[in-house]
Amino acid sequence: MTRKLLVAGNWKLNGSITMTNDLIVEIISGLPSSKNFDVAVFPPSIYIPQTANLVGGVVLFGGQTLSEHDQGAYTGEVSGSMLKEFGCQMVLVGHSERRAYYNESNQDIALKFQAALKHGLKPVLCCGETLEQRESRVTEKVVAEQINAVIDLVGIKAFANAVIAYEPVWAIGTGVTASSEQAQTVHAFIRSLLTLKSDTIAPLVPILYGGSVKGSNAKELFSMQDIDGGLIGGASLTSEDFLAICQQADKLSQ
Ligand code: PEP
Numbered sequence: 330m331t332r333k334l335l336v337a338g339n340w341k342l343n344g345s346i347t348m349t350n351d352l353i354v355e356i357i358s359g360l361p362s363s364k365n366f367d368v369a370v371f372p373p374s375i376y377i378p379q380t381a382n383l384v385g386g387v388v389l390f391g392g393q394t395l396s397e398h399d400q401g402a403y404t405g406e407v408s409g410s411m412l413k414e415f416g417c418q419m420v421l422v423g424h425s426e427r428r429a430y431y432n433e434s435n436q437d438i439a440l441k442f443q444a445a446l447k448h449g450l451k452p453v454l455c456c457g458e459t460l461e462q463r464e465s466r467v468t469e470k471v472v473a474e475q476i477n478a479v480i481d482l483v484g485i486k487a488f489a490n491a492v493i494a495y496e497p498v499w500a501i502g503t504g505v506t507a508s509s510e511q512a513q514t515v516h517a518f519i520r521s522l523l524t525l526k527s528d529t530i531a532p533l534v535p536i537l538y539g540g541s542v543k544g545s546n547a548k549e550l551f552s553m554q555d556i557d558g559g560l561i562g563g564a565s566l567t568s569e570d571f572l573a574i575c576q577q578a579d580k581l582s583q
Contacts, residue, residue, distance in 0.1 A: 366579060393421050413449055438479065454492070
C-alpha cells in the first residue's frame with residue numbers, strides 16, 4: 330500500500346502578515362511544479378484568511394486546534410465551522426503543547442477530533458510520550474491510550490479520513506530526533522493498533538513523524554515503511570528549511 334507523503338508545517342505562535350506572505354509565496358515558488366506528495370501549513374488562526382488567499386490550491390492549510398463546541402459562550406475559541414468557512418482542509422488536534430499547557434485530556438481531544446470530522450476537516454491527531462514515559466518503558470501504553478480514546482468515541486472508520494502524527498515530546502523543539510528505527514517501531518505499533526480494529530482502514534492512515542525533522546534527517550525518516558511524512562515545527566518557519574524537507578519528500582515520491 331503506497332500512501333502519499335505529507336510534509337506539514339506547524340507554525341505554532343509565530344508569524345506576522347509579512348512572514349505569512351513571504352513564507353507561503355517562497356514555499357510555492359520553491360516546490361516542484363508537479364509533485365506527488367502533499368504540503369500543508371498550520372498558521373495561527375488569525376492568519377488563516379490570508380493563507381487561504383495565498384495558497385492557490387498548491388498547499389493545504391488548517392488550524393492548530395479547534396473548539397469541541399460549534400458556537401456559544403466560549404471566549405477565545407475557534408470552531409470547526411469557522412475554520413471550514415475560511416477554506417481549511419485540516420486541523421491539528423492534541424498537539425503535545427495543547428496537552429501540556431492547556432490541560433487537554435485524551436477525552437477533550439477525542440471531542441475535538443469528532444468536531445473536526447463533523448465540519449468536514451481532516452483531523453491530524455498528535456500523540457507521543459514524554460522522556461520520563463519513554464524511560465519508564467510505557468511509550469506504547471501512552472500512545473495506545475491517546476489513540477484508543479479517539480477510536481472509542483468516533484469509531485475506527487472515522488480514521489479513513491484522518492492523519493496521525495507521532496511526536497515524541499522529548500524530540501519536539503529540542504534538536505534531538507528519534508532515530509528512524511525508534512520512530513518506525515512506534516509507527517508500526519500504531520499501525521498494528523489500528524489493524525486490531527480494522528485491517529482495511531489501518532493501511533490507509535498516514536502516520537507522520539514529528540520532532541526536530543530537518544532537511545538532513547527527513548530522507549532517512551520518511552523512507553521507513555510506516556512513516557508517511559512529517560509534522561514540522563521549527564524548520565517550517567523559514568522557506569529554506571521547509572523546502573529542504575519537501576525536496577527529500579519529492580525524491581522519495583518519484
Ligand atoms: C511540533 O511541534 O509539532 C514539532 C515537531 O516541532 P519541532 O519540529 O520544532 O521539533
